[in-house]
Amino acid sequence: MKRNRERSLFIVSFLAPAFILFTAFVAVPCVRALLYSLEKWDGFSEPKWVGYENFVLLFNESDIFLIALRHNLILIVAGATCITALSLFFAALLHRRVHGAGLFRVTFFFPNVISSVAISLLWVLLYSTTDFGVINGFLKWLAGGASQLRLPLQWLGRGDVTVDLPYPFVDSKHLIYAVIPMMVWAATGFYLVLFLAAMENIPETFYEAAVLDGASGVAQFFYITLPLIREVLTVGLVFLLIGCLKFFDPIWIMENQFPSKDSHVLATLLYQKVFSEYNVGYGSAVAVLLFVLVFLSTLITLRLSRREALEY
Amino acid sequence: MPAFPLPNYNFLCMQLFPKCFTASLLASLLCGCEIIRPAPSAADPVKTIEVAIFEGGYGIDWHEKMARLYSEQHASDGIRIELWGDPRVVEKIKPRLLRRDPPEVVLVTGLPMWRLIADGKLYPIDSALDQPAYGDPEHRWRDLFIAGTLDTYRSGDNVYAIPSAFAAWSCWYSARLFREHGWTPPRTWSEFDALCDKIKRDGIAPLAFQGKYPFYAWYTYFSLVQRCGGLAAINRINALEPDAFSHPDAIRAATLLQDMAVHHFQRGALAMTHTESQLQFVNDQAAMIFCGIWLENEMKNTTPPDFEMRAFNVPAVEGGKGNPRLFNGQGSELFFVPAESRYPELALDFLRFLISPPYAPDIGSSIGIISPLKGAVPREALSPALQSVLDMMDVAPGIFQDRITSLLPEWLSQVLNPNLSSLMRGEISPEEFGRRLDAGVRQARHDPDLIIPPFVPFNPVEFGEPS
Numbered sequence: 001m002k003r004n005r006e007r008s009l010f011i012v013s014f015l016a017p018a019f020i021l022f023t024a025f026v027a028v029p030c031v032r033a034l035l036y037s038l039e040k041w042d043g044f045s046e047p048k049w050v051g052y053e054n055f056v057l058l059f060n061e062s063d064i065f066l067i068a069l070r071h072n073l074i075l076i077v078a079g080a081t082c083i084t085a086l087s088l089f090f091a092a093l094l095h096r097r098v099h100g101a102g103l104f105r106v107t108f109f110f111p112n113v114i115s116s117v118a119i120s121l122l123w124v125l126l127y128s129t130t131d132f133g134v135i136n137g138f139l140k141w142l143a144g145g146a147s148q149l150r151l152p153l154q155w156l157g158r159g160d161v162t163v164d165l166p167y168p169f170v171d172s173k174h175l176i177y178a179v180i181p182m183m184v185w186a187a188t189g190f191y192l193v194l195f196l197a198a199m200e201n202i203p204e205t206f207y208e209a210a211v212l213d214g215a216s217g218v219a220q221f222f223y224i225t226l227p228l229i230r231e232v233l234t235v236g237l238v239f240l241l242i243g244c245l246k247f248f249d250p251i252w253i254m255e256n257q258f259p260s261k262d263s264h265v266l267a268t269l270l271y272q273k274v275f276s277e278y279n280v281g282y283g284s285a286v287a288v289l290l291f292v293l294v295f296l297s298t299l300i301t302l303r304l305s306r307r308e309a310l311e312y
Numbered sequence: 313m314p315a316f317p318l319p320n321y322n323f324l325c326m327q328l329f330p331k332c333f334t335a336s337l338l339a340s341l342l343c344g345c346e347i348i349r350p351a352p353s354a355a356d357p358v359k360t361i362e363v364a365i366f367e368g369g370y371g372i373d374w375h376e377k378m379a380r381l382y383s384e385q386h387a388s389d390g391i392r393i394e395l396w397g398d399p400r401v402v403e404k405i406k407p408r409l410l411r412r413d414p415p416e417v418v419l420v421t422g423l424p425m426w427r428l429i430a431d432g433k434l435y436p437i438d439s440a441l442d443q444p445a446y447g448d449p450e451h452r453w454r455d456l457f458i459a460g461t462l463d464t465y466r467s468g469d470n471v472y473a474i475p476s477a478f479a480a481w482s483c484w485y486s487a488r489l490f491r492e493h494g495w496t497p498p499r500t501w502s503e504f505d506a507l508c509d510k511i512k513r514d515g516i517a518p519l520a521f522q523g524k525y526p527f528y529a530w531y532t533y534f535s536l537v538q539r540c541g542g543l544a545a546i547n548r549i550n551a552l553e554p555d556a557f558s559h560p561d562a563i564r565a566a567t568l569l570q571d572m573a574v575h576h577f578q579r580g581a582l583a584m585t586h587t588e589s590q591l592q593f594v595n596d597q598a599a600m601i602f603c604g605i606w607l608e609n610e611m612k613n614t615t616p617p618d619f620e621m622r623a624f625n626v627p628a629v630e631g632g633k634g635n636p637r638l639f640n641g642q643g644s645e646l647f648f649v650p651a652e653s654r655y656p657e658l659a660l661d662f663l664r665f666l667i668s669p670p671y672a673p674d675i676g677s678s679i680g681i682i683s684p685l686k687g688a689v690p691r692e693a694l695s696p697a698l699q700s701v702l703d704m705m706d707v708a709p710g711i712f713q714d715r716i717t718s719l720l721p722e723w724l725s726q727v728l729n730p731n732l733s734s735l736m737r738g739e740i741s742p743e744e745f746g747r748r749l750d751a752g753v754r755q756a757r758h759d760p761d762l763i764i765p766p767f768v769p770f771n772p773v774e775f776g777e778p779s
Contacts, residue, residue, distance in 0.1 A: 040761065042424055044409065045431050048761075061755070064726055129580025130588055130597075136580070147579065168583030171523065172733060256524050256585055261730040277722045278424045 030291075036284035043278050054285035065286065068264040071176045072245055075265070079183040080240040086184060087191035087236075092221050094192070095199040105196070108189035116186070120253035123182040127169035136166035170254050172262040179250050187243070191236050198232035199225055234305040241297045245290060266290045358390045361658055362415035364405060367397030369610045370477075370645070374678045375666070382665050391658060409433060414650035416659035419476070425648075426719060426763045429467050435649040436470040440660035446668035453664055460711045461643030461684040464718070467765040474663050475643020475684040476675075480701055480711070481531040482639065483627075484593065484607055485600045487620035489516075495599070497624040499636075501539070501568060504627045508576040511599045519572070520589040520598035523582035526732040527717075527724070529569060532602045533732070534714050535626040535640045536565035542633035542777045543712060543770040550715050551767050552757060557749035561633070566735060566742035568629065573736035582737065586610075594619055602626075604644075608697040609680040621697040625704045635776045639704055641711035643684045710775045719764060720756045727752030 037054055041047035058065040090108060094101045111119060126134045143149040143165060151161045169178040202225065210220050226233070248267035251259055259268045266286060274283030363379060365372050372395065379393035386392075398404060402422040408414045409428070428434050441454035441462070448456065458478060465473035485497065493514055498504040508518035522528040537545045541561025548556035556562060578598045581589060587610075593601040594615045601607070608621055615621065628636030647666075649659045665671075672688030675681045682698055682705075683689050691699050717724045727749060735745045756762060773779045 042427050043406070044424065044427055044433065062726060124585075127583070128588065129583045130592060164579065166580040166583075168523075168580050171583040172730075173737070258525060258527075258725070258729070260526070260733065261726060262733070272725065276422070277725060278427065279722065 033284045033287050036280050037288045039281050041280040043274075043280050047281075050281065054281045055289075057282060058285055058289065064261050064264060064269065065266075067261055068266050068269045071263070071265045072247065074176055075180070075183065075244040075247055076241060078177075079180045079187075080237075080244050082180065082184045083187045083191055083240060084233075084237065087188045087195055088226075088233075090188065091192045091195035091199055092225060094196055095225070096217070105193065108192050110189065111186040112190050114186075116249040117253055119182065119186050120250040123179075123250070124170060124254055127178060129166035129168055133166060135169065139163075139167060140165050172255065172260045175251065175254055175263040176265075179247075179254070182250060183247075187240075191240070194232060194236050195229060198229035202228045230305060234301065237305075238298050238301050241301060242294055245294050245297065266293075356390075358392050359655055359658060361391065361393050361417065361655055361662055363393055363395040363417040363419075363659075363662070364401050364415040365395065365397040365419045366401045366421060367399050369606060370679045370681065372397035374675055377678075378666050378671065379662075382662055393662060409650060409652075412652045414652055416653040416655055417647055417649055417663060419645060419647050421646075424721070425465055425472070426467075426765065429465065429472050429765075430763045433651050434465075434472045435651045435653060435656045435660075436472060437474055437649065437660060437663075438470055439657070440664050441471060443664065446665050447670035448668075453668075456669065456685045456688070457643070458641075458684055458686050458705075458711070460641070460713065463768070464643055464646060464713070464715075465648075466768070473643070473646040473648055474667060475646055476667050477643070477645040477681040478641065478684045479604050479606065479644035480639050480641035480704065481535055481602065481604055482623040482625055482701065482704065483600055483602050484621055484623050484697075486593075486596060487622045488618065489596055489599055497622075498627050501627045501629045505571075505576075508572075512576070516596070517578035517581075517592070517598040518576040518600060519578060519581070520584070520593040520601040521573070521577045521581040521736075522584065522586040522589045522601075522603075523577075523733075523736075524585045526729045526736070528586070528602065529573070529732050529736060530714075530717070530728060531604070531640055532572075532626065533565055533569045536568050536629065537562050538634040538638060538640070538712055539626060539629040539632045539636060540564045540568075540634065542635070543638075543772040543775055544633070544777075546712050546714070547769040551769065552716060552719070552753055552764065554754060555750050556753070558743070558746040563742045563746050564629070566745045570735050570738060570742055570745075574738045577736070582733070594621075605682065605698065605701050608695060612680075622700040623697065623704065624700075625708075633778060635709065637708045638710060638712055638775055639708055640713065642713040645681070710770075712770055712775075716753070719762075720753065723752045723756045 036047070038049065038051055039047040040050045040053070090104070094105055098104070114122075125132055127136070129136055131137070139149050140146075147165050149163045149165055151163060153159070153161050168174065206224050206228075207220055210224060215223065246267055247265050248271070251263055251265055251268050252271070255263050255268075259265075259272065264272075267290070270283050270286040270290065272283075273279045273286060363375070365375055375397070376395055379395040383391070383393045401418070402420050405414065405418055405420055405423070409423075425434070438454075442452055445451050445453040445456050454462070457475075461475050461478060462471050462473075464475070465471070490496065493511075495507055495510065498507050511518040534546070534549075537549065541548075541559065541564075545556075545559060545561040545565075548559060549562070557566075578584075578589070578592060584592070589598075590601060590603070590607065590611050591614055592598045594611050605623070608615070625636065625639050628634075647663055649656050649663070653659055667683070667685065669685055669688045672683035672685050673690055673693040675683055676689040676693040676698070680695060680698060682694065682701065689702075691702060694702065717728070731740065731745055731748045734740045735742065740748070
């Protein structure tokens with residue numbers, strides 16, 4: 001009896017610190033954020049209970065919340081799709097032992113060891129409209145030194161499109177599209193390694209059998225590789241969704257801490273409302289909705305990909 | 313028989329864990345004691361005045377020097393200045409204001425000042441302003457300030473912020489480049505427009521612009537509003553009148569700003585940061601730039617030694633009602649004394665010492681600041697660039713400034729900034745710009761908790777304009 005009590009105490013004593021820390025630094029702030037979202041508070045004076053007014057304001061006061069949400073969706077649709085497709089493609093190539101696979105793996109993974117702030121600054125320089133801007137320099141070279149670049153887009157059913165150079169990639173108006181290549185460059189390596197690790201667990205005999213049956217490389221990918229890495233792929237998609245919804249650093253850095261309506265994503269809107277405009281209630285309402293979105297999208301992704309696990 | 317060897321529970325649970333837990337708790341409490349300063353007592357031999365300063369482009373070397381000097385002079389009174397600076401001082405001050413343990417003096421931007429004033433969290437500075445100035449006992453400290461520089465955070469009869477610098481908005485150019493090409497600084501907007509065309513023909517971009525911060529254009533727009541409509545137009549905006557931005561004078565100012573941006577900004581300017589665009593200017597890639605008088609100091613490490621930076625006032629607008637000698641200026645680098653400061657009167661005494669005629673020349677020569685005290689900085693203490701600003705000040709009957717952006721911070725970020733960008737890109741008409749700004753002001757005014765301090769209009773006649 002005494003031994004059991006001691007054993008329970010032993011377990012509780014090891015669980016308690018984690019429980020206390022989680023309660024103090026995660027659970028309580030979450031509940032507080034929910035309460036703040038129902039209050040009008042500037043962070044200094046007494047909070048005033050306003051019920052769900054902040055949530056109504058999100059949709060009624062201006063279109064900034066919906067614009068920010070649309071920007072997050074653009075990141076998911078364009079960014080996450082590109083990252084998933086490219087990382088799967090390169091992982092499959094490396095898995096099939098292309099020449100120099102080790103070097104490619106390190107090269108692709110390299111952006112992951114750089115902080116997101118440094119990556120953003122690097123891309124600001126790449127996109128710069130000054131003489132330092134590598135991309136604009138290249139476009140200028142393509143245009144033969146002229147101040148306009150003519151893009152023949154007849155094949156898209158459009159006439160020639162003329163672009164003034166240097167092109168202001170990081171102008172607030174274009175920023176959300178300009179961060180997509182940066183996102184892809186920075187994140188592909190991580191997902192490549194994740195998917196590659198899953199692919200390397202697939203027994204080689206499956207591929208040998210497929211080759212004997214005359215399956216092409218593409219068929220092998222779709223009928224062997226993809227189904228057998230589905231669980232890891234789902235985890236990767238959940239990570240990507242969460243990452244796209246919580247996207248913050250690059251916009252904050254590229255907009256020099258002053259994102260505008262043209263460039264806001266949900267996380268920057270939240271931060272600006274709370275810490276620059278001292279509208280804690282409104283900012284918390286954004287945070288609550290962001291949490292709901294992350295939670296729902298994760299749930300849906302997991303639900304959609306739920307099938308019986310394949311054992312091999 | 314357990315599956316794994318059981319540890320000595322008695323020792324772990326009854327002896328080691330409680331001891332570790334108590335030790336951690338004590339350590340946390342001790343850390344907490346270190347964070348919260350002890351309350352002052354009359355028996356304290358030393359009264360420490362804590363001064364927290366935003367560490368930006370001007371640095372804190374000069375302030376530290378002054379703090380040392382003051383501490384030496386008041387050592388016998390047991391007063392010691394403890395000064396520290398940080399670029400993120402605002403983040404450190406916020407929790408201290410909330411837990412009612414603020415420093416005695418703060419120089420900070422980014423706090424909701426009007427809210428703090430309304431909540432009684434700032435100490436009025438008037439008692440010190442009415443005392444004789446350090447080094448000039450004949451005059452009250454208040455009377456030495458350039459008119460208008462104490463108005464940034466004036467509420468009723470009380471002043472809540474003391475400026476340690478004077479800021480003005482002007483157009484900067486390179487005198488050497490102008491000399492080499494035979495260009496002359498314009499006096500009217502038509503001349504300015506013609507000059508820009510001439511500069512463009514000579515193969516140089518007329519104007520650099522800090523496009524990532526559209527707010528930089530606000531100051532130029534606001535100056536143009538004064539040039540077009542006089543101080544009456546400025547008063548309409550500062551009074552938050554319903555259609556102030558749709559008034560024909562404001563529309564004309566927006567039209568001039570848009571024409572300037574569309575025709576004369578350097579290519580790609582709207583995607584440049586302030587440092588990028590200012591670098592373009594000091595490297596002669598662009599001939600002029602609108603900026604505050606902090607420009608020279610901000611770019612001192614990258615400006616070529618032979619660069620001759622000079623300023624001219626925003627040109628007069630033909631047919632405009634405003635006095636073109638006035639300029640958009642205000643007190644800046646503002647010091648506040650929190651109401652819950654432990655020694656507010658001592659803090660004010662330190663400020664009276666810091667911003668005083670004897671030390672004004674030193675701040676000018678040390679960090680390139682024009683003192684907010686009238687004529688306190690001799691020309692020779694300033695660089696030629698700042699001397700050109702003094703030339704503007706010498707002929708100006710006064711300054712004007714906006715208060716709408718400090719009263720309506722959400723309007724500033726959600727309405728003004730994006731619409732300034734749209735206006736300068738040519739995406740919206742000046743009329744639409746005015747309508748959107750007015751609609752934003754009307755919406756902001758619906759907020760029952762909005763703080764609008766009493767409005768003191770500028771008197772046009774006093775500033776040489778028709779009534």
